[in-house]
C-alpha cells in the first residue's frame with residue numbers, strides 16, 4: 001500500500017504539488033491523468049524520493065519512505081519512464097540486471113531472473129539478451145524498460161508515460177502485457193499518462209490532477225457517473241462517456257450464452273473494441289474465444305448497448 005499524506009512540493013514560490021493525499025491499495029493500478037505541468041511526474045517521483053517533498057509524508061507498506069535506505073527503496077519500487085531510459089552501452093541482459101547487480105544477487109539468480117522476464121515479455125533470451133538497446137525496436141526497448149523496472153521483484157512499480165512513444169497497435173499490446181504482469185506479480189502500480197483511453201482501460205482508480213491538486217480520485221465508473229468538477233468532465237469528454245465505460249471491462253465480462261457466426265474475438269479485448277468489431281463486421285453478435293481458442297459464448301450489440309448506458 002502507498003499512502004500519500006498532505007504532500008506538497010514547492011520550487012521557490014511556485015507550488016507544483018499542493019497538499020495531495022491519496023492511498024493506493026495493494027495489487028491495484030492507479031492512473032494519474034491531468035494537464036501538462038499539473039504535477040503528475042513530480043508526485044510520483046516523490047514516492048521513490050527522486051524528488052523530496054517540501055512537506056507531507058509518503059508511506060510504503062506502512063513505512064515512511066524517508067526511513068527506508070536508498071538501495072531498499074530501489075528494490076521495493078521499480079521505475080519505468082517514457083523513452084525507457086535504457087543504458088545504451090549495456091546489453092539488454094545487463095540492463096535488466098542493473099538493480100539485482102547493485103543489490104549483490106549471485107550470478108545464477110540474476111541470470112534466471114533475466115531469462116524469466118525476457119520470456120514473460122516474449123523476447124527470446126538467446127537472441128535479445130546480448131543485443132544493445134539501439135538494436136531493438138521502440139516497442140522492444142519499452143518492454144525491456146519495464147522488465148528492468150521489475151527485475152528486483154518490487155512491490156511497487158511507478159510508470160511515467162511508459163507507452164507514450166509507441167504506435168497504437170504496440171501500445172495496446174504493451175497495455176495488455178502490463179495487466180498480465182500485474183496479475184502475475186501482484187505489483188502495485190502507479191502510472192502517469194495523457195491518454196484517457198489508456199487510463200480507463202488500465203485503472204482500478206484514476207487520480208485527476210489540475211494545477212498541483214488532485215481534484216478527483218475515484219474508480220473509472222464513479223468518475224464517469226459523477227465527475228467532481230467541470231475540468232474532470234471535460235477531460236473525460238462527454239461524447240466519449242459510453243465508450244469509456246465499455247473500455248473499462250473486457251469482452252470476457254460481457255459474454256452471453258449462445259453461439260454466433262463470424263470470426264471469434266479474443267476474450268481479452270475491451271468491450272469497446274468488441275463493439276467496434278461488431279459494428280465493423282456488420283453483425284449483431286460475435287463469438288468470443290478464450291486464449292486457448294475455446295468458444296466461451298458471444299457478445300451482442302444489444303448486450304453492449306445496455307452496458308454502455310449510464311450506470312444507475
Ligand SMILES: Nc1ncnc2c1ncn2[C@@H]1O[C@H](COP(=O)(O)OP(=O)(O)OP(=O)(O)O)[C@@H](O)[C@H]1O
Pocket residue numbers: 011016034035036037038039040041042043
Ligand atoms: N526541478 C524543478 N524546478 C522548478 N520547477 C520544476 C521542477 N520540476 C518541475 N517543475 C515544474 O513543476 C510543474 C509540474 O511539473 P511536472 O513534471 O510534475 O508536471 P506533469 O504533470 O508531469 O507534466 P507533463 O504532463 O507535461 O509531463 C511544472 O510547471 C514544472 O515546470
